[in-house]
Structures are given as C-alpha cells and as structure tokens.
Amino acid sequence: MKGNPGASPTRPRELVRATDRISFIYLERCTIHRDGNALTATDDRGVVHIPTAAVGAVLLGPGTRVTHQAMLLIGESGATTVWVGEHGVRYYAHGRPLGRSSRLLDAQARAFASRDGRLAVARAMYAIRFPGEDTSKLTMQQLRGREGARVRRCYREHASRTGVEWSRRDYDPNDFAASDDVNQALSAATTCLYGVAHAVIAALGCSPGLGFIHTGHDRSFVYDVADLYKAEVAIPAAFDIAAAGSGDIAGDTRRLVRDAVVREKLLTRCAQDIKSLLLPDAGPEEPEWEGDVVYLWDDQGPPLASGQSYAELDEDPPW
Structure with missing residues (x-):
C-alpha cells in the first residue's frame, strides 16, 4: 500500500526554536512559492530565497500571491502568517505550534x-x-x-x-x-x-x-x-x-x-x-516540550496513554 503523497511533516526537533528565530519579514506585490525548504518571493526584479524556519512571522502585504506549497511550508515551520493591508493592518492566520505539548x-x-x-x-x-x-x-x-x-x-x-x-x-x-x-x-x-x-x-x-x-x-x-x-x-x-x-x-x-x-x-x-x-515554578532552561505524544484524559487520575484499547476483553462493549 502506498503511503500518503507529498512531503513528510516536520518533527519538532527539526525546527528552529522560537527563541532562536530572527524577526519578521514583510512582502508585497510578489508571488510567494516554495523551493525545497525555503520560500521564494518573485517579482519583476528577480527571485529572493527566504529561510522560513528562521523567521518568526511572514507579513503578506498588498499584491501578494501565495501558493499552496508555500503555505504548507510556512505552516509546517511554525511561522505565523499575517495578511496585512496597505499600511500593515488586520491579522488573518497563523501556523501550528513548534512544540506538540499543550x-x-x-x-x-x-x-x-x-x-x-x-x-x-x-x-x-x-x-x-x-x-x-x-x-x-x-x-x-x-x-x-x-x-x-x-x-x-x-x-x-x-x-x-x-x-x-x-x-x-x-x-x-x-x-x-x-x-x-x-x-x-x-x-x-x-x-x-x-x-x-x-x-x-x-x-x-x-x-x-x-x-x-x-x-x-x-x-x-x-x-x-x-x-x-x-x-x-x-x-x-x-x-x-x-x-x-x-x-x-x-x-x-x-x-x-x-x-x-x-x-x-x-x-x-x-x-x-x-x-x-x-509556569512561574518551571526552570528557565526547560526545553520547549518537543514530545509528540497524545494522552487520554481521566477524571479519576493521571492521563492515560493513547493508541490502545481500554475495553475489558471479557465484557461486552457498553455501546
């Protein structure tokens, strides 16, 4: 059986931490596409490559067109995408968190x-x-x-x-x-x-x-x-x-x-x-919680591991 098409999603450890990113980049009147793991901004003057994983926010101004692959890269890299008006107003979207822990x-x-x-x-x-x-x-x-x-x-x-x-x-x-x-x-x-x-x-x-x-x-x-x-x-x-x-x-x-x-x-x-x-009691050097783990909430105790059945094998299911 063939796997899912397209690029594999990035893992948290592959991304640049929020604290190590630079600032934001503002783009206008250009087409934003993807070349490998970088964004490209193309206008009549040429093409500029942008290392998206190192940017905190991408501000898209008037006249910008962005491809599906470019948005996929921005979202996977955890950068925030902000569509702005002529003078930098209005907020519209952002990517998923860098860390997978809640x-x-x-x-x-x-x-x-x-x-x-x-x-x-x-x-x-x-x-x-x-x-x-x-x-x-x-x-x-x-x-x-x-x-x-x-x-x-x-x-x-x-x-x-x-x-x-x-x-x-x-x-x-x-x-x-x-x-x-x-x-x-x-x-x-x-x-x-x-x-x-x-x-x-x-x-x-x-x-x-x-x-x-x-x-x-x-x-x-x-x-x-x-x-x-x-x-x-x-x-x-x-x-x-x-x-x-x-x-x-x-x-x-x-x-x-x-x-x-x-x-x-x-x-x-x-x-x-x-x-x-x-988290005022947490240490300043704690990691950004890169674990990609999902738990099941339990009202009687600590969370339970997901990915397994908790039905009793010797009982009929309650549904």
Missing part, C-alpha cells in the same frame, strides 16, 4: 479560568513593566491607573527627546492617513509588535484569545504580551520616524521596529516571559 496552553487555561490565577498573572505582567516595585497587593484598578500614567509619561519623554509635537493618541483604524505622522507611525509600529507577539504565542502553543489584562477579543493575549514591550520598542521607533520626516511612514517604521526586535532579542525575551508568567 503544557503551556493547559497552564494558560487554568490561570485564565481562576480569578486568583488570572489576577496573579496580570500582576506579574505589570511587575515586568515596573521593575523593582511590589505589585502583589495592588488591585487591577490601581495597576491600570499606574500603567496609564507610565504610558503618558513615555509619550511626553519621547516627544521632548525628538521635538515632535504631541497631544494624544488619536487614530482611525479604518483610515490610516487620517491621523498625524506620529500617530501613523505608532499604528504601524504596534501592528509589527502584535505580529511578533502573536508569532511567539502561536509557536509556543498558547491561545491568543485567553488574555489576563485584555479580554473579549480573539487576540487578547497578543495585546497583553505586546504591551510588555511597547514603551521600549514601538513608541521610540514611532517618534524617531515622525521626527525624521519620513516619506514612507509605514515602511520605514516596519524596518526600524524590525531592527529593534533583533537588537533587543525580543523573540527570546518574549518566549521566556510567557513561560515564566504561565
């Missing part, structure tokens, strides 16, 4: 479903933003107030540093050009940051919708994680682009954020932060 997802769901567990993770997220300060006794209302003050102070500091006039965050998600230069750059920068955060979340097998600070949206956890680094990466990049008088705000912002993500080793930090938030 350990992090299980921990996320347990914490999310418990009021105390959810509050503990939320406080830990705020603690990352306020190093050296004790957030363990603060209420969510107090934490939100302090975070709002921190972000407003960050805007003012970078406005003063760059000489960019700043009043407030003001933008229309459906009309990129309706806001001023710095708000356009902020929209582009945060979109890139959301893509990176979503790529790591998907690679680790977590749910992008189970947030601890944000809630009610299919990307709530993405916004939670991205906000950990927004003041460090997105805001300074946006003010730098606005101060430079860029003629291509969206493109120049993407490139500046991409460089910051690489320089700050953001994918590594993001993966480590998610693990420490969801």
Whole structure:
C-alpha cells in the first residue's frame, strides 16, 4: 500500500526554536512559492530565497500571491502568517505550534479560568513593566491607573527627546492617513509588535484569545504580551520616524521596529516571559516540550496513554 503523497511533516526537533528565530519579514506585490525548504518571493526584479524556519512571522502585504506549497511550508515551520493591508493592518492566520505539548496552553487555561490565577498573572505582567516595585497587593484598578500614567509619561519623554509635537493618541483604524505622522507611525509600529507577539504565542502553543489584562477579543493575549514591550520598542521607533520626516511612514517604521526586535532579542525575551508568567515554578532552561505524544484524559487520575484499547476483553462493549 502506498503511503500518503507529498512531503513528510516536520518533527519538532527539526525546527528552529522560537527563541532562536530572527524577526519578521514583510512582502508585497510578489508571488510567494516554495523551493525545497525555503520560500521564494518573485517579482519583476528577480527571485529572493527566504529561510522560513528562521523567521518568526511572514507579513503578506498588498499584491501578494501565495501558493499552496508555500503555505504548507510556512505552516509546517511554525511561522505565523499575517495578511496585512496597505499600511500593515488586520491579522488573518497563523501556523501550528513548534512544540506538540499543550503544557503551556493547559497552564494558560487554568490561570485564565481562576480569578486568583488570572489576577496573579496580570500582576506579574505589570511587575515586568515596573521593575523593582511590589505589585502583589495592588488591585487591577490601581495597576491600570499606574500603567496609564507610565504610558503618558513615555509619550511626553519621547516627544521632548525628538521635538515632535504631541497631544494624544488619536487614530482611525479604518483610515490610516487620517491621523498625524506620529500617530501613523505608532499604528504601524504596534501592528509589527502584535505580529511578533502573536508569532511567539502561536509557536509556543498558547491561545491568543485567553488574555489576563485584555479580554473579549480573539487576540487578547497578543495585546497583553505586546504591551510588555511597547514603551521600549514601538513608541521610540514611532517618534524617531515622525521626527525624521519620513516619506514612507509605514515602511520605514516596519524596518526600524524590525531592527529593534533583533537588537533587543525580543523573540527570546518574549518566549521566556510567557513561560515564566504561565509556569512561574518551571526552570528557565526547560526545553520547549518537543514530545509528540497524545494522552487520554481521566477524571479519576493521571492521563492515560493513547493508541490502545481500554475495553475489558471479557465484557461486552457498553455501546
């Protein structure tokens, strides 16, 4: 009997870990195909080969066409695929996790479903933003107030540093050009940051919708994680682009954020932060749980091994 046609699926150990990947790549007005284990981007200038297994996210802009084989490779490599609009908006899809274990997802769901567990993770997220300060006794209302003050102070500091006039965050998600230069750059920068955060979340097998600070949206956890680094990466990049008088705000912002993500080793930090938030008692050097094992849930004890029959041989089946 012939086996399944096509390339064999990759195994977790064959993939580059999320912490070792580079940043994201943005493509537009080209055809994306596959050549072996690399993507190819073809336009009227020629062909570029892209090592997909080393990329966290592939952002597909206007005018892109992608083949079935290219999507198969992206999905198997665990990279996140994001179809974006003219100025880098809208999220549509992602690949399967790099690891096959649901350990992090299980921990996320347990914490999310418990009021105390959810509050503990939320406080830990705020603690990352306020190093050296004790957030363990603060209420969510107090934490939100302090975070709002921190972000407003960050805007003012970078406005003063760059000489960019700043009043407030003001933008229309459906009309990129309706806001001023710095708000356009902020929209582009945060979109890139959301893509990176979503790529790591998907690679680790977590749910992008189970947030601890944000809630009610299919990307709530993405916004939670991205906000950990927004003041460090997105805001300074946006003010730098606005101060430079860029003629291509969206493109120049993407490139500046991409460089910051690489320089700050953001994918590594993001993966480590998610693990420490969801599994605070786990060691920092634990592997990314590469085992490709499925268990059967049992309400009376530990999970059972799958792939075998548990029917009693001397009894008639209950069905």
